[in-house]
Amino acid sequence: MCVKDGDVSSVMCSFNRVNGIPTCADAYLLKKLVRNDWNLHGYVVADCDSVHEIVTNHKWLNDTVEEASAQVLKAGMDLDCGRSYLKLVDAVKQGLVKEADMDKSLNYLYVVLMRLGWFDGIPSLVSLGKKDMCTEENVELAAEAAREGIVLLQNDNETLPLDPTKFKSFALIGPHANATNVMKGNYAGFPCKFITPVEGFSAFGEVTYELGCLDAICPNDTTIQSAVNITQNADVTFLFVGLSTGIEAEWRDRKDLLLPANQTLLVNKAAEASKGPVILIIMAATGIDISFAKNNPKIKSILWVGYPGEQGGRAIAEVVFGKYNPGGRLPITWYENNYVDKFPMTSMALRPVGDYPGRTYKFFNGSTVYPFGYGLSYTSFKYEYKSTDMSLDIKLNRLQHCQDLPYNDTNYMQNCSSVSIDDLTCNDEITFEITVQNVGSRDGSDAVLVYSVPPEGIVGTPFKQVVGFERVYLQADESVNVKFVLNVCQSLNIVDVSGYRLLPSGLHKIVVGDNAISIPVKISYSQ
Numbered sequence: 001m002c003v004k005d006g007d008v009s010s011v012m013c014s015f016n017r018v019n020g021i022p023t024c025a026d027a028y029l030l031k032k033l034v035r036n037d038w039n040l041h042g043y044v045v046a047d048c049d050s051v052h053e054i055v056t057n058h059k060w061l062n063d064t065v066e067e068a069s070a071q072v073l074k075a076g077m078d079l080d081c082g083r084s085y086l087k088l089v090d091a092v093k094q095g096l097v098k099e100a101d102m103d104k105s106l107n108y109l110y111v112v113l114m115r116l117g118w119f120d121g122i123p124s125l126v127s128l129g130k131k132d133m134c135t136e137e138n139v140e141l142a143a144e145a146a147r148e149g150i151v152l153l154q155n156d157n158e159t160l161p162l163d164p165t166k167f168k169s170f171a172l173i174g175p176h177a178n179a180t181n182v183m184k185g186n187y188a189g190f191p192c193k194f195i196t197p198v199e200g201f202s203a204f205g206e207v208t209y210e211l212g213c214l215d216a217i218c219p220n221d222t223t224i225q226s227a228v229n230i231t232q233n234a235d236v237t238f239l240f241v242g243l244s245t246g247i248e249a250e251w252r253d254r255k256d257l258l259l260p261a262n263q264t265l266l267v268n269k270a271a272e273a274s275k276g277p278v279i280l281i282i283m284a285a286t287g288i289d290i291s292f293a294k295n296n297p298k299i300k301s302i303l304w305v306g307y308p309g310e311q312g313g314r315a316i317a318e319v320v321f322g323k324y325n326p327g328g329r330l331p332i333t334w335y336e337n338n339y340v341d342k343f344p345m346t347s348m349a350l351r352p353v354g355d356y357p358g359r360t361y362k363f364f365n366g367s368t369v370y371p372f373g374y375g376l377s378y379t380s381f382k383y384e385y386k387s388t389d390m391s392l393d394i395k396l397n398r399l400q401h402c403q404d405l406p407y408n409d410t411n412y413m414q415n416c417s418s419v420s421i422d423d424l425t426c427n428d429e430i431t432f433e434i435t436v437q438n439v440g441s442r443d444g445s446d447a448v449l450v451y452s453v454p455p456e457g458i459v460g461t462p463f464k465q466v467v468g469f470e471r472v473y474l475q476a477d478e479s480v481n482v483k484f485v486l487n488v489c490q491s492l493n494i495v496d497v498s499g500y501r502l503l504p505s506g507l508h509k510i511v512v513g514d515n516a517i518s519i520p521v522k523i524s525y526s527q
Contacts, residue, residue: 003034005490009042009112013077015053022058024050025068030076043078043108051077051084070096078105134192139311142192146308146315148445151328152301152376159277159300161322161378162236164204171234172198172209173227173270174241175216175263176283182216182244185285185307192310197240197281200313204321208234212270216244218262224269231274238320239267239299242283253345257289257337264292271298281305281316287334289369304330322378327445327471329375333361333368351460362462373449373466373514379440379476383448383516385432391522392428392488394503400424402525403502405458412457416525418494418502426489432519434512436472437479445473448482449513452491455506460497464511467491486510492523 003011011034013024023029024046034040054060054068063071069084070091091097113119152160176182180194201207212227231237241263248254258264271278271293277300280293285307293299303326305316318324343349343356352358352365361372396402400423402416436448448471451464467490470482492508493501503523510519 003038003040007039007041009115010045011040011042012045012047013050014047015050015057017058022050022054022060024072024077025054025060025075027075035076042112043105044076045079046072046077046081048081049084050082051080052082055084066091066094067096073097073101073105078108139192142309143311143315143318146305146311147318147324147326149306149308149328150315150319150326151304151330151374152319152326152378153304153330153370153374154294154299154302155376155378156300158378160279160320162320164321167235167276168205169233169235170201170205170207171230171237171270171274172201172207172240173212173231173237174239174266174281175211175213175218175244176240176242176281177209177211177238179240179283179312182283183308183310183312185309186245186249188309195311195314197238197313197316200315200317201238201320203314204317205235212266213241213261213263216242216247216263217260218266221262221265224262224266227266228269228273231270231278233275235276237270237274237276237278239270239278239280240283241267241280242288243285248284248286254286256340257287257335259288259290267293267299268296271296274298277301279303279320283307283312287330287332287369289335289337291336291369294369304328322442325378325442325444327375327377327447329373329447329449330370331372333364333372334370335364336367336369339366362465365463375447377440377444377446379438379442379444381444381446381474382437382439383513384435384437385512385517385519387519388432389520389522390430390432391524393524393526394419394424394428396525396527403496403500405496405502405504406460407457408459409457412455412506414455414505414524416505417458418504419525421489421493421501421503424489424503426487428488430484430486430488430491430510430521432484432510434482434484434517435479436474436482438474438476441476443473443475445471447471450484450486451511452486453509453511453518454492454494455504455508458494458504458506461494461504467510488523492521 016023030044051068051072055063055065065084065087069087092099178196178198180196198207198209208230210227210230212224241259247260278298280299280302282304308315319326350359350363352363357366358364400419403418403420405417407413447469450468452467453464454461467486468484472480472482489503493503495501505523505525508521510521
């Protein structure tokens with residue numbers, strides 16, 4: 001539980017409704033649950049314009065702005081991102097809220113400011129100025145963030161990394177071939193200086209570029225042929241395609257999971273005409289069904305770069321030409337396009353039901369374009385573990401009670417199926433070490449992903465869930481021992497259909513990587 005275990009200083013209510021009540025006006029959520037039950041030591045802040053939404057969109061109780069401002073304050077919201085709070089003076093005059101209610105919120109806000117040292121004066125921060133902006137350290141940090149976020153999705157015949165002494169002329173094509181602002185993504189500050197893909201790749205050879213699509217929306221194909229033409233004389237063709245904040249962003253939803261409009265046509269035509277190998281580079285925040293590209297023999301390698309920021313062009317080029325070995329992993333599942341037709345987008349269900357295949361890597365039972373956690377490298381890693389069975393018998397006192405669980409196979413049923421996490425002390429830990437060896441010829445990094453798999457036979461459990469990870473940097477042929485310490489309650493719990501966290505008994509598994517290592521962990525209860 002992030003709020004309790006992390007002892008957070010603030011929680012945000014949003015402009016949505018839960019059980020029909022706007023979250024920022026829900027005293028049960030904000031006061032009882034968040035502040036009292038979860039023991040919030042800080043303040044509740046509204047997502048921007050959430051109070052305004054109560055009046056204009058929700059039309060909650062036909063509120064005026066004054067009434068809504070009073071209601072959220074009394075419900076437990078302390079800080080308003082917006083302008084509705086300006087009506088609090090009128091709300092006090094109308095008797096809708098008391099100054100004492102505002103004082104309580106101010107206390108929460110000032111306590112956090114004091115914990116931050118806001119009133120103490122911090123010379124090291126006060127002295128910050130223009131000289132501290134856009135420093136070499138800042139720029140290198142931006143480049144490193146971009147490099148580490150790049151995911152290698154396909155690399156047929158080890159096409160990448162390219163040797164710039166053998167490949168000297170490059171065709172850069174696509175709406176993001178000379179990207180600037182699109183690399184920022186949502187909610188970004190002003191960059192020090194953009195390094196576009198054209199600039200980044202120019203450091204390694206001769207670049208010719210044509211957009212082919214004037215932007216990511218790509219509504220027509222009138223400029224595609226001019227882009228296709230330049231592929232015929234280039235040693236390598238790079239296709240920079242994807243999405244933009246004009247397609248995916250707050251207040252914007254995609255209608256499908258495909259490349260927008262004519263981008264697919266651009267990719268296919270350019271790949272067909274290309275003299276040399278074709279590298280597909282996808283700039284987007286979310287998954288795209290690029291099955292057509294995976295199956296195109298002319299497209300040798302595929303990179304997903306997210307929205308890589310101001311140093312994006314440099315970072316991508318350094319990965320392509322082997323200055324940096326990619327080690328990123330996909331943080332989401334990439335679904336096939338027909339996934340969106342299998343259930344209404346208003347459905348929030350995670351578990352599969354009937355023809356609905358479920359959602360997220362935890363529950364989705366269908367085929368994918370790429371699974372969660374997927375990512376290749378220019379080298380290879382090997383995991384080793386000295387097999388040891390683990391078991392834990394938890395002694396229950398007279399106040400700790402067993403909770404029944406539904407089973408789809410009674411052969412797996414336990415005498416004491418589970419116990420609520422809230423009833424356990426939760427001090428037990430699992431400790432193990434994994435030896436990771438770089439068995440390839442290049443230095444590189446590996447993200448060691450650790451999953452827990454619940455006991456078999458229980459209805460509605462996830463296939464697996466991430467419980468830990470560690471990124472390690474290894475030279476060729478180097479090995480390192482990676483130690484993991486997992487809290488049993490946090491790592492092996494499941495959430496039942498009512499939202500309660502339970503620790504089931506039975507045979508759990510700790511799985512490292514793509515089932516490379518499986519460690520059995522037996523949990524039992526006794527009085």
